[in-house]
Amino acid sequence: MLSFVGLGLYDGEDISLKGLRKIREADHIFLEGYTSRLMGIKICEMEDQYGKTVTVLGREDVEQHPDTILEYAKEGPVVFLTGGDPMVSTTHADLRIRAAERGIKTEIIHSSSIISAVCGLSGLQNYRFGKSCSVPYPTENWFPLTPYETISANLKLNLHTLVYLDIQSERYMSVPEAVRLISAMAEKKNEPLPKLFIGIARAGSENPTVIAGNAETLVNADFGPPLHVLVVPAELHPIEEDYIRTFAGYHD
Numbered sequence: 001m002l003s004f005v006g007l008g009l010y011d012g013e014d015i016s017l018k019g020l021r022k023i024r025e026a027d028h029i030f031l032e033g034y035t036s037r038l039m040g041i042k043i044c045e046m047e048d049q050y051g052k053t054v055t056v057l058g059r060e061d062v063e064q065h066p067d068t069i070l071e072y073a074k075e076g077p078v079v080f081l082t083g084g085d086p087m088v089s090t091t092h093a094d095l096r097i098r099a100a101e102r103g104i105k106t107e108i109i110h111s112s113s114i115i116s117a118v119c120g121l122s123g124l125q126n127y128r129f130g131k132s133c134s135v136p137y138p139t140e141n142w143f144p145l146t147p148y149e150t151i152s153a154n155l156k157l158n159l160h161t162l163v164y165l166d167i168q169s170e171r172y173m174s175v176p177e178a179v180r181l182i183s184a185m186a187e188k189k190n191e192p193l194p195k196l197f198i199g200i201a202r203a204g205s206e207n208p209t210v211i212a213g214n215a216e217t218l219v220n221a222d223f224g225p226p227l228h229v230l231v232v233p234a235e236l237h238p239i240e241e242d243y244i245r246t247f248a249g250y251h252d
């Protein structure tokens with residue numbers, strides 16, 4: 001059996017009781033550490049909490065060489081842990097299909113996800129979001145403009161955009177960095193910069209930061225430690241506007 005278990009958003013208290021039970025029953029625990037991270041708990045603290053060893057996997061281990069996970073899962077219960085919900089903005093559908101092709105039973109233990117947390121923290125209505133995008137750290141020869149294009153296409157349809165920020169081994173993109181990169185993309189395309197952004201840091205923690213404003217406000221704001229995520233709102237519904245005035249320091 002291969003159980004995909006969501007860890008929730010921030011620390012060791014965010015996993016469900018069902019997820020914890022699956023961990024306690026499992027012979028092997030794997031954690032993918034590349035699509036998201038829980039910043040409020042270290043791996044060694046997870047191992048203490050579970051009383052078991054946690055093997056951390058990189059993208060290649062999961063996407064190119066999943067044989068070890070699948071072989072263990074053929075023999076007995078295996079848990080595959082992911083930050084947030086295990087099937088939201090990840091590529092784990094592929095691993096589940098590969099398991100099914102080998103006759104391995106699978107199940108999903110869902111958890112809170114950044115997708116729903118953003119609606120609660122920003123007050124933006126979930127059915128008004130269009131396609132999401134990710135802003136990667138550019139390299140010397142690579143500066144993709146697709147995040148700006150996605151935001152722009154959503155704005156034309158009056159839809160909000162959820163913008164994921166790059167996670168590299170020990171480097172986490174911040175809201176100010178992302179807004180600077182989106183401004184550079186707009187400049188490169190010679191197109192206007194969105195008028196409003198909402199930056200969110202540490203969703204799921206006891207002290208999340210939520211700040212709404214124009215690019216200049218967000219570039220100069222202090223969001224504190226990671227993880228960070230960004231929203232580019234479309235035209236606001238009056239309740240959405242009231243919400244960011246009340247909870248995200250927004251003013252005209």
Ligand SMILES: C[S@@+](CC[C@H](N)C(=O)[O-])C[C@H]1O[C@@H](n2cnc3c(N)ncnc32)[C@H](O)[C@@H]1O
Nearest residue numbers: 084085088089113114164165202203227228229
């Ligand atoms: C690719 S998404 C993976 C989503 C995850 N499976 C989930 O359901 O939450 C990861 C990105 O979401 C954002 N994110 C995830 N957790 C967050 C948190 N607790 N606070 C702020 N941003 C977060 C970051 O921008 C991060 O790079």
